[in-house]
Amino acid sequence: MLDAAFASAPGAHDTAPLREPEPLREPEPLREPGAFDALVREIGEDGAREVRAVFWSDTSVRLRLFRTLALDQHRARIAREAHSLKSTARTFGYVRLATLALRLESTAATLDGGEFGDLLQHMDEAFAGAKAQEPQD
Numbered sequence: 267m268l269d270a271a272f273a274s275a276p277g278a279h280d281t282a283p284l285r286e287p288e289p290l291r292e293p294e295p296l297r298e299p300g301a302f303d304a305l306v307r308e309i310g311e312d313g314a315r316e317v318r319a320v321f322w323s324d325t326s327v328r329l330r331l332f333r334t335l336a337l338d339q340h341r342a343r344i345a346r347e348a349h350s351l352k353s354t355a356r357t358f359g360y361v362r363l364a365t366l367a368l369r370l371e372s373t374a375a376t377l378d379g380g381e382f383g384d385l386l387q388h389m390d391e392a393f394a395g396a397k398a399q400e401p402q403d
Contacts, residue, residue: 294362296395301359321354322397325363329390332370337382344382345374351389362392 305314328351335344352367366389370377377385 294365296360296362296392296399298359298361301357302400305358318358318400321358325351325354325393329386329393332386332389337377337379341374345371348374360392360396363389363396366392 302314302318305317308314309317328347331347332344337344348367348371352364352371355361355364355367366385370382370385370389373381373385
């Protein structure tokens, strides 16, 4: 998932060997089975379908928005938008999209342009994949 960097203790010499890269992991599932059913139980089927349709629309707009924002000028806004996307994706059980949005939210301050572009590409793919798994109403 996310790499964490830790500072050396005061006075310690930085002689630790370089860390081995983490092994490749299976990506998170696109979606959590049963998440939509839980939402249906809470707000009813019509309401759940309606808010899911709003999610699809809003997320499509948000993903396009990310590509229009200059990274160096809009890092805080990118982090806020990613936070919102993470929260709504979790509500509907879109695990991979929520995880990628969390990554964007937590690294927006330090990403370079290439990393940002790669992350957006993965988010687009997770969104398309999650949408493809949903029944067409």
